[in-house]
Amino acid sequence: MGAYWILLIAAVVIVVQGKLFKRTALKRLNYSRSFKVSTCYEGDSVELIEIIENRKALPVPWLRVESQFRSGLAFDNQLNLDISEGQFNQNHKSFFSLLPWTKILRRHRIIAKRRGLYKLGTVSMTTGDLVGMESIVQSKTLSGGIIVYPMPMDVSDMALPVQTWMGEMLVRRWILEDPFLISGIREYRDGDPLKDIQWKATARTGTLQVHRRDTTADSRLLIYLNIEDHEQMWSKATRPEPIEYGIRLAAGITAHLLSQGMEIGMGTNGTLGEDSTDEAFVPVAGGMTQQHLIFEMLARLELIRKASFHDYLAHELSRHEEARDILILSTYVSPRLEEMFQRFRDNGHTIQVFPLGDVPTPAKEVSA
Structure with a gap:
């Protein structure tokens, strides 16, 4: 009988803790990540900051975080970061365990290999109970990202x-009259605007005179x-x-x-x-x-x-x-x-x- 009650109690505990963690594991669990800069050039080294915070009295026994980036950003090797890279995208996977009121901050060093717009996209968080009987998944869409500019070529000594x-x-190339640069007066020509007539010079010479304007490029x-x-x-x-x-x-x-x-x-x-x-x-x-x-x-x-x-x-x-x-x-x-x-x-x-x-x-x- 003793063994029976032990098994029964253990089963009840497993079921109860499974329901408890399934209901509370993702509550007050905050996740964020951001680049320290919004733009960079090809070849630059940038930093991605990732923050996971458990803001409750219950622990998070295990947490799997999965995300995806476009290929073109090279992440440095780091513990607890599994990267599988394809031709167009790379998938990231990490596992965590958080005690109550715990905050984890990770800094990723990245080399921007290729120009492009790299959005932070969507993060998938999966967690569950102590023995893996129950699990729950939550997706979170993150705003922001980084724009990687193409590296400008030095054209100063190229035959272009x-x-x-x-x-x-x-x-x-283009020589235009600059309305703000006046270099003297000249005789009126057909097509000259009336506002350019210099009346004092006209009265003095007896013929219509206009402002002569300098040129600009x-x-x-x-x-x-x-x-x-x-x-x-x-x-x-x-x-x-x-x-x-x-x-x-x-x-x-x-x-x-x-x-x-x-x-x-x-x-x-x-x-x-x-x-x-x-x-x-x-x-x-x-x-x-x-x-x-x-x-x-x-x-x-x-x-x-x-x-x-x-x-x-x-x-x-x-x-x-x-x-x-x-x-x-x-x-x-x-x-x-x-x-x-x-x-x-x-x-x-x-x-x-x-x-x-x-x-x-x-x-x-x-x-x-």
């Missing part, structure tokens, strides 16, 4: 077409990146190397020319993620904010075409009313594209093409 738009050579450049690796590409680039080279090159050109005081804009026929409806275009502007906008677009860029490059340029031509300097980065130039380039030239634009067909030996990288 944009060299003709750098430094003092800028003033030879219109130093603006628009870059178009073609993400097609060949003309007949259907949807996704199968040869990404030259396109990735073009992305780093575009980043280098952007950083260099913005540092020279130019204004830069950029567009591409790629997409900014399968779930994004944002247009892959940044209007022409200057300054560090513009650099971050372009770098973020390049980081998020997926090598999935939204339209053929020919059709994309046709759409772009229709929305540009003023003449622009344009740099094309493309793996190929077909007769159809040549015709499209000529249409741009006929509308007053200048077109220069940098071919991406053969990926050269990696050039120096520049810190932006």
Whole structure:
């Protein structure tokens, strides 16, 4: 009889503790993780902070935490972190046991191997009772993430077409009258606005005189990146190397020319993620904010075409009313594209093409 009661009591205890832990194990159990920075460059080392906190009087006998990241972030080897990595994603799994009122903080050192937008995504937490009879699963969607910018190439000593738009050579491209710079007076010509008439000089000379305005340079450049690796590409680039080279090159050109005081804009026929409806275009502007906008677009860029490059340029031509300097980065130039380039030239634009067909030996990288 003694053994019978012991078994009965043990069974009751197992059942009761199983129900108790199933009902309370995930209550007041907090989980969070975040990157210390929101942006970085390819090759940078960053830190991910993970916090698990049991804020109740009962322990958590065991806790399995599972999460997933896109491939491209390399985690340092660490105890209690099992990583299985595939071509596109990596799965993380860790086990914990938490006493009452316990907080665990882990710091993960990560190398950003590849550009991209890395969201924290969803974490799955599984826990249960002392003997594994009962278990409960809870998923938690975390906000935030990190944007890994492409590493800009150093283009300062490269033989690029944009060299003709750098430094003092800028003033030879677009010469415009600056309304704030007045260098004297001259005789009135047909088409001069009446507000420019200098009435005192007119009265003195007896003929209409207007302000003569000084000139300034219109130093603006628009870059178009073609993400097609060949003309007949259907949807996704199968040869990404030259396109990735073009992305780093575009980043280098952007950083260099913005540092020279130019204004830069950029567009591409790629997409900014399968779930994004944002247009892959940044209007022409200057300054560090513009650099971050372009770098973020390049980081998020997926090598999935939204339209053929020919059709994309046709759409772009229709929305540009003023003449622009344009740099094309493309793996190929077909007769159809040549015709499209000529249409741009006929509308007053200048077109220069940098071919991406053969990926050269990696050039120096520049810190932006």
